[in-house]
Amino acid sequence: MEHPAGALRKTPLNDVHRESGARMVPFGGWDMPVEYSGLIAEHQAVRQAAGLFDVSHMGEFEVEGPGALAFLQRVTSNNVAKLVDRQAQYSALPMPSGAPVDDVIVYRRAVDRYLLVVNAANIDKDFAWLRAQGPRDCSLVNRSDDFALLALQGPRAAAILQKLTAVELAGVGYYHFAVGDVAGVPASLSRTGYTGEDGFELMVAPDAAAGLWRRLMEAGRDEGLVPAGLGARDTLRLEARMLLYGNDMDEGTTLVEAGLGWIVATDEAKGDFLGRSVLEPQKKGGAPRKLVGFEMVERGIARHGYPVLLGDRAVGTVTSGSYAPFLQKNIGLCYLPADQAAVGTAIGVEVRGRRLEARVVPTPFYKRPRA
C-alpha cells in the first residue's frame, strides 16, 4: 500500500477528534489526538474509571493458509502453537541478531487463520520484512486500511462495553477475544490493551468507527468515561512498564536485553526461528545489558535521550522518561550493564547539563489492584 510522502494520514475518527476538541499532533506519519481535556485528567480517568482511545493507526496483517502456523513459528519469537482459537499472544518479529523488527500481537482466528497487529510507524517495514521471509503455503495480506481499532480501557471498561453487546464479557479472558456485535456493529472484542488496566480493543470496519465511538461515549457517560489521547496512552503504558518500539527497544537491542525473554519460546515445540541462536543462550545465560526502571531521587524529569551515568561513566541514554501522573513520581527506563542493574543501584541522569540522582526500582512501576 503506497501513501504519499509528507502528507499525514487520518484515521476514520479524525473528524470526531476535532469535534471533541482534541489537540492533534503528527505521530508516526498520522494525524493523531495527543490530548482532549488534559493529559493528567485522561490518565487518572483510565486508572479510576475508563478512557476511550483511537488506535486505528496500528497495522493489521492477515496470515492465512495451511502453512500459516509454520510461517509464524519461524518469524515470531513466541510459541504460536500454544494459542487456541480466539486467543491472542504478545510476540515480536526478531531479526537473526535477536533484535526485533517490531513487537506485535498475534491473534489466532482458526488454526490456519491469524491476524498480526503491528505498530503504526512500522507497517511498511514489517510487511516488507515478512514478505522477504518467504511465506509458504499461506497468504500474507496487509489489511491495515480495512480496520479501525478503538481501545476502551480502565476498571469500568467491561461494564460500559457490556451495555452495548450481547457477548458475555465475563467469559472473555485476558488476551482472548470474541466476535460479535457492539452497538449493532460487527466487531472483534479483544481483552488486551496498553495501559496496565483491564479493557478491550475493538476492531471494526472503518465506516462504523465514528458511530461506535459515539455510542461508547454515551454508554460510558455515567461511568466516568473520557476520550483519551496518545499522551495519556504513553504515560499509562510507561507506568505499567509496557515497552514502546523505537524508544525502549529497536533493531539494536535484543529481546532478552529488553526484558522480553518471556516472549522468547525456547521449548522443543517452537522449532527454529529467526534470532533463536542468539536469544536462546541469552535467555539461559543472561544478556550483557538489561533494561531497567528508575525513579528520580533529585527533582527533575528524565526524558527520552538524556544521558545515563554510572559513577562518572556515560552508559547509555534514557529510553522512556516522564512524570508519572498516577504515581506522582518522575520515572524512566534505561539500559544498564547487566552486572550493575540491581534494584537500588544509584545512577545519574543528565538533565540540561546537570547530573541528577536516580535509582533503579522494581518494575512495573504500577500494577493494578486485583479485583
Place this chain on the structure above:
Amino acid sequence: MYPEDLRYTKDHEWVRVEGDRGRVGITDHAQKQLGDVVFLELPAVGRQLKQHETFGTVESVKAVSELFAPITGEVLEANAALTQKPEKINADPYGEAWMIVLKVGSPAELDGLMDAAAYRAFVESEAR
C-alpha cells in the same frame, strides 16, 4: 485572555510593570500549548539577567520549554511556592503563577515588547 496591563514577548512571556519592578510569567496561550505543567525551575534571587537570557525551565508531562527574560535586570523575587505547585501555571497564568520579579534595568526594552493587541495578533498569526 490577553490582559491589557501587560507587555508580551514572542516567546510568550508577559511583564507587568510595577514602578521600577517587572513581574514576569508565561501567557495563557503558552500554558495551553504546554498542557499540564508538572515542573518549574526558577533562578536564584540576586541573579543578573540579560534580555532574552534563559532564566528557567517549565515542563509539562509531554514538553520541555525554556523561559526567557523579557527584559534585562536583577532577580528581586522568585516564586518558590510556584515551584512546589507548578500546576497553578495552568490555572492562573497571569495571577498566582507569576514566576520572577526583575528590577527594570533598561526601561527602553519595555517599549520594544508587544502590547495586548499586538500579542493577540502575533498568536493568531502563529496559529495560521
